[in-house]
Amino acid sequence: MLVRECVDAVxxxxxxxxxxxxxxxINAVHTQARSARETDWGQVVALxxxxxxLDPSPIVHLNRAIALAEQYDAARGLPMALxxxxxxxxxxxxxxxxxxxxxxxxxxxxxxxxxxxxVLLDVEQTARVPEGATPxxxxxxxxxxxTAWVALAELxxxxxxxxxxxxxxxxxxxxxxxxxxxxGARVIGxxxxxxxxxxxxxxxEHIPSGPGWNEAVAALAPRASTP
Numbered sequence: 001m002l003v004r005e006c007v008d009a010v011x012x013x014x015x016x017x018x019x020x021x022x023x024x025x026i027n028a029v030h031t032q033a034r035s036a037r038e039t040d041w042g043q044v045v046a047l048x049x050x051x052x053x054l055d056p057s058p059i060v061h062l063n064r065a066i067a068l069a070e071q072y073d074a075a076r077g078l079p080m081a082l083x084x085x086x087x088x089x090x091x092x093x094x095x096x097x098x099x100x101x102x103x104x105x106x107x108x109x110x111x112x113x114x115x116x117x118x119v120l121l122d123v124e125q126t127a128r129v130p131e132g133a134t135p136x137x138x139x140x141x142x143x144x145x146x147t148a149w150v151a152l153a154e155l156x157x158x159x160x161x162x163x164x165x166x167x168x169x170x171x172x173x174x175x176x177x178x179x180x181x182x183x184g185a186r187v188i189g190x191x192x193x194x195x196x197x198x199x200x201x202x203x204x205e206h207i208p209s210g211p212g213w214n215e216a217v218a219a220l221a222p223r224a225s226t227p
Contacts, residue, residue: 017050018054019051019054019055022047022050022051022054023051025047026044026047026048026051029043029044029047030044036070039070041067041070041071042071044067044070044071045064045067045068045071048060048063048064048067049064051064052064056107056109056122056125057084057107057142057143057146059143059147061084082113082114082115083108083113083114083115084107084108084113084114084142084143085105085106085107085108085114085139085140085141085142085143086105086106086108086114086119086121086139087103087104087105087106087129087135087136087138087139088103088104088119088135089101089102089103089104090102090103090104091118097123097126098126098128102128103128103129103135103138104121104126104127104128104129105126105127105128105129105135105138105139105141105142106121106122106125106126106127106142107121107122107125107126107142107143108120108121108122109121109122114139125142140171143171143172144171144172144175145175145179147172148172148173148175148176148179149175149179151176152176152179152180152183157180157183157185158183158184158185159183159184159185160184160185161180161184161185161186162185162186162187162188162221163176163180163185163186163187163188164187164188164190164217164221165177165180165187165188165189165190165204166190166209167190167191168187168189168190168191168195168199168202168204168206169189169191169192169195169198169199170191173189173191174198174199174202177189177199177202177203177204178202178203180203181202181203181204182203186205186221187203187204187205188204188205188207188217188220188221189202189204189205189206189207190207190208190209190213190217191206191207191208191209192208192209193208193209196208205220207220
């Protein structure tokens with residue numbers, strides 16, 4: 001569903017497009033173009049304008065900035081606010097959510113960055129720093145851990161499942177391994193040979209990345225489908 005179709009659907013009394021409809025529409029714009037140069041970046045920007053309201057995550061903001069730069073020029077798309085995650089002590093916030101001085105972490109409000117002494121967080125995407133974690137550790141949670149958790153939740157991963165994580169040594173991948181293991185799943189992690197110990201310690205059976213990794217996965221989990 002492209003921009004025009006989305007607008008027509010809403011005008012006809014239908015529900016506004018959701019996150020996944022918008023992502024599908026963005027993908028459709030890209031796949032319909034014969035090359036990046038021929039991409040209708042105006043449609044892509046319009047779709048991201050709607051998506052950023054539903055999902056103001058750092059990656060959506062970044063992709064929107066890239067689309068703006070492609071439609072106009074780099075000066076229009078960038079610079080964007082740098083730093084999308086932050087943690088620290090509350091200075092001022094609605095008293096029913098957090099108290100002044102309380103340690104919290106979360107995603108920055110739309111249009112604001114994290115590189116400063118004072119940072120504005122989106123209250124709906126802010127939480128208290130977990131017990132035992134430092135503010136520095138908590139600041140890494142929203143994007144990397146949040147992305148991993150959303151993916152596993154969408155798949156309803158649980159005990160008895162086998163989960164394949166490609167890029168298991170990266171920020172999102174490492175946390176996906178830990179969370180899937182915590183949920184009771186068997187985890188197979190594909191990562192560079194140098195990250196074998198890290199992947200294993202996170203709870204996965206390590207497979208070195210590179211030629212033949214998909215055959216190795218099939219040997220470990222013959223009933224799982226691999227690329």
